[in-house]
Amino acid sequence: MIIDIAPAPALYPYYQQENDTVIVVDIFRATTTMCHMLHNGAAAIIPVAEIDEAKRYKAEGYLVGAERHTRKCDFADCGNSPFDYTPERVERKEVVFTTTNGTRAIRQGENARQLLIGSFSNIGALAEHCMEHADRIVILCAGWNNRINLEDMLFGGAFLERLTASGTVTIGSDAVRVAQLMWQEAKSDPLTFLKGSDHYARLIENGAEGDAVYCLSSDTLSVVPQYNRTDKKIRASR
Amino acid sequence: MIIDIAPAPALYPYYQQENDTVIVVDIFRATTTMCHMLHNGAAAIIPVAEIDEAKRYKAEGYLVGAERHTRKCDFADCGNSPFDYTPERVERKEVVFTTTNGTRAIRQGENARQLLIGSFSNIGALAEHCMEHADRIVILCAGWNNRINLEDMLFGGAFLERLTASGTVTIGSDAVRVAQLMWQEAKSDPLTFLKGSDHYARLIENGAEGDAVYCLSSDTLSVVPQYNRTDKKIRASR
Numbered sequence: 001m002i003i004d005i006a007p008a009p010a011l012y013p014y015y016q017q018e019n020d021t022v023i024v025v026d027i028f029r030a031t032t033t034m035c036h037m038l039h040n041g042a043a044a045i046i047p048v049a050e051i052d053e054a055k056r057y058k059a060e061g062y063l064v065g066a067e068r069h070t071r072k073c074d075f076a077d078c079g080n081s082p083f084d085y086t087p088e089r090v091e092r093k094e095v096v097f098t099t100t101n102g103t104r105a106i107r108q109g110e111n112a113r114q115l116l117i118g119s120f121s122n123i124g125a126l127a128e129h130c131m132e133h134a135d136r137i138v139i140l141c142a143g144w145n146n147r148i149n150l151e152d153m154l155f156g157g158a159f160l161e162r163l164t165a166s167g168t169v170t171i172g173s174d175a176v177r178v179a180q181l182m183w184q185e186a187k188s189d190p191l192t193f194l195k196g197s198d199h200y201a202r203l204i205e206n207g208a209e210g211d212a213v214y215c216l217s218s219d220t221l222s223v224v225p226q227y228n229r230t231d232k233k234i235r236a237s238r
Numbered sequence: 239m240i241i242d243i244a245p246a247p248a249l250y251p252y253y254q255q256e257n258d259t260v261i262v263v264d265i266f267r268a269t270t271t272m273c274h275m276l277h278n279g280a281a282a283i284i285p286v287a288e289i290d291e292a293k294r295y296k297a298e299g300y301l302v303g304a305e306r307h308t309r310k311c312d313f314a315d316c317g318n319s320p321f322d323y324t325p326e327r328v329e330r331k332e333v334v335f336t337t338t339n340g341t342r343a344i345r346q347g348e349n350a351r352q353l354l355i356g357s358f359s360n361i362g363a364l365a366e367h368c369m370e371h372a373d374r375i376v377i378l379c380a381g382w383n384n385r386i387n388l389e390d391m392l393f394g395g396a397f398l399e400r401l402t403a404s405g406t407v408t409i410g411s412d413a414v415r416v417a418q419l420m421w422q423e424a425k426s427d428p429l430t431f432l433k434g435s436d437h438y439a440r441l442i443e444n445g446a447e448g449d450a451v452y453c454l455s456s457d458t459l460s461v462v463p464q465y466n467r468t469d470k471k472i473r474a475s476r
Contacts, residue, residue, distance in 0.1 A: 007386055010248050014384040146252040148245055149412045174387045174436050178416060181423060198412050 004172025021134035026142030030102025041091035117225035157183025242410025259372035264380030268340025279329035355463035395421025
């Protein structure tokens, strides 16, 4: 098993190989929220890149989640907080979802053999799934407008630790070594480690400290969201 | 004073701002070697991207340094080792130079207000120059084929420490926080820290361990190489 990390979407072309299993992560908050939606019973997620596309879906009666620059868009039903997506709201529904960075990362990785959605909430379930179904994993960090961020890299280090606990893992490149070092430093208290980060400051400004705590909690969900290239929807693979 | 780090050339567009002072680093070995050339008396360095261009200069009688994938190109006078560029060889000459990653990074940053060449060897001189002549600094890491590497990021952390010792410095983004953490971990023994890295392994394979030691030695030179946008040459600014 080989693991590599693309620290930002624009770098993925330099990390990709055939037969990759790509795990898109946007820890604060898009991919954590997507895991939460499917856990709460959403039938599927339809990721869309543009606000206009999300508005068209909204006009057709879809439940729409939309965020730009850490804030819920006015026209949308929900924003980017996992707590927006209660079972009552999402059960058996297809949720249209667009966020600042998460959607871009999914577009970048959509031609991978297998594209999964990762977060600390489903990290254990993901590791188990990958040990069974993956040869080479690339963690595709959503970052922030193609700048690298601490929280997505940190997930890479945590995921490496999980895989290593279950078998022999080969480190694909220096990006993984960076993430490993970060996780060693952060794992006793990830929230404190991230308090100086760019994104944490943005969450606090927007009153979303509770979201940050949730987004850093490991193994709260057992869902493994998988992107389907044919219909471009994300569903729980288990 | 603001400092930021673009972890790979392809990410520079997402970090750049007007009036940046860009410091290109390719610690193993291109920018270390360039500092060494100018220190040893070269009149200028002409960085070129393509092998064919370097060959044309060679045919015109220029001294040419060319490396691809850690090895000296057959047609060239010198490779990418600093020790190739003795005073006897380079004094008062213009050296044409092309390397796998370093030249690409220079191209990426060439429209910056000020483009400097950095390495551990001239880190102190650079910091002094920047305290006087820069408002916002972006360390542009050459990386390896647009993948991030440990040694270039590490320089970013070391440079932050130098600037902080001389004044108030604002961290531009999470990339700087990553580099800071790496430097904290590595600074007591950078060579050992880097022994697991991708590039160190390539240097050893090519018998260049001595180069690695030199490339990690701080404050051995006082030269500050600066790129001139008009004639596209690099000269010692002091």
